[in-house]
Amino acid sequence: MRRRSFTALATVVALSVAVAGCNRGGDEAGDSDPIVVGSTLSLTGAFAATGAIHKVAGEEFVDRLNAAGGLLGRKVEWKVVDDQSDQSKVSQLYERLISQDKVDLLMGPYATPNILSAMAVAQRHGYVLPQHTAVLAPQLTYECQFPAWSIGPTPNSFIPNQLFDAVATLNPAPKKIAVLTSQSGSAAFVSDGFGDDKAGVLSIAKERGLDVAVNVHYPPTTTDWAPIATQVRDANPDLVIDNGLGVDAVNILTAMKQLNYTPRKMFALFPAPGPLLAAGAQAEGMLSVSMFEPNQATLAKLPPEATEIVNDFTKRATAAKLPYTVFETQATASWNAWQILTEGVKAVNGTDQKKICDALHEKGVDTTFSGHLTFDPKDHNFWPTTQTLKQIQNGDWVTVWPADKAAAPIK
Structure with a gap:
């Protein structure tokens, strides 16, 4: 397995900032190394209770994805770092994930302040950033951030x-x-x-x-x-x-x-x-x-996969000793974010960030729990709400x- 350097030279980092996101990837279907997704989550601190929900949902998604053959024929590895619910740490951690760990893709953190910090780093490096929970559209001006929870542009x-x-x-x-x-x-x-x-x-x-x-x-x-x-x-x-x-x-x-x-x-x-x-x-x-409650009347309108996801989440959340083990709004937002990311990769058959961003704007994405999402940069990519x-x-x-x-x- 190829090891990603934790000690990239500053000069290399500086030269790569403008092009790292836009030119990474391409057609990588023949590469046997895992596709690495980097993110932070609040696993300790004030936001830990909700961060734990996103961790369980993300692990479930990646496990299901890999069991189905992975992404582009490659295993997906999720590198998640604890930001300790501290906004001041988020920028530094995302810089490290991109410049030192050389992750292929990014996933946003939890909580609006943390998402705004991560977004600034993603924009600087040209990375696509799906994000679960920031809903105040006017603050989210980067055209390649993609919200997984929308309450519309206002x-x-x-x-x-x-x-x-x-x-x-x-x-x-x-x-x-x-x-x-x-x-x-x-x-x-x-x-x-x-x-x-x-x-x-x-x-x-x-x-x-x-x-x-x-x-x-x-x-x-x-x-x-x-x-x-x-x-x-x-x-x-x-x-x-x-x-x-x-x-x-x-x-x-x-x-x-x-x-x-x-x-x-x-x-x-x-x-x-x-x-x-x-x-x-x-x-x-x-x-x-x-966004979603797993009421039987609601699940009956969705494909059987939705019930499987909901039940698996409850098992995992119980094992993780979460205080609330129901797959509802936070878990749904997390699931949407992962589907936005992976469907974007599939659409371009690679991890080229600009191509993924353009494809999501052009085609949108189908999600299990929120239906087809469309992304218009004029509305900061906030799709018609399903709230x-x-x-x-x-x-x-x-x-x-x-x-x-x-x-x-x-x-």
Whole structure:
């Protein structure tokens, strides 16, 4: 097996920066060495719980790919490095993967800040970068980054409108809302808009005649949730919207429970799904965004391979002792990203980065869980969204909106 040097000379690196990505590869079908995909993931640190999901999904994909003959007749090897949930480390690690480890292909990391750092390196070297989870399209300007999760080119408008359309069908429909917003860049745009585009939950609620009774922005480092819970309880809104991350919604529910208060209806933007289910009756009826939930009604519409993937993931996630072992949005985004990468390679019969990028723009890609994806650089490659809303019903996440994709009606 050919060994990739960890000590490439600086002069060679400097000369190769402009051409490394564009000219690597070509027709490599006769090469017996593995095709190496390099990436970082947050395997430790604040993002580790979600990073572990992407690791299990990626390992499953590569194993299935190699069992089917690999890529271009060659085994695929995934070299994944722990970025420790530290954005400052990501650029250095991707530089090493490209310039020293000489990887053939790249896969993006988890979390928007890390993806932006990786994207800058990929652009500098001319590499294609599929990425799972950065959805704020205006930030992702590199024409050869390909999103595996799309909420369209203006997610700050799409998410509120989808939510308000859904809850408007309830009887009675919400009239008074509370908006709680993490100041994280991965969430605040849904409340406040982004850049010159000020559309978001707050402005769209006003346009729809909703009364915003509570409007709180909280730092991601918040540990005392009692003041926020008290404001919500005192306002007693019809709908609480938490545009937050991870376990924010669980912390808010816990603080509310200590006040003997349960919200009538609540939405959590990008939550950790397992902890919310573990919150029990307090979280019943919780709404959130989704790309895919393995509800039987949904799986029945997909080829048998989808059920095999879902079941295998659960086995692997259980063995890895993940707290939530269901193949849902994060795993789906990961699967899409790997399909974008490998189908691009197949389309050009090689690993030439420019050819892969052009082929994806020209042909798009078929995915198992999100259908055919098309990539338009004018929209930063963000394809027409397939996002749905899910709800906790009887202790399980169920797709409830839009109606034509729902496994159960919204409650």
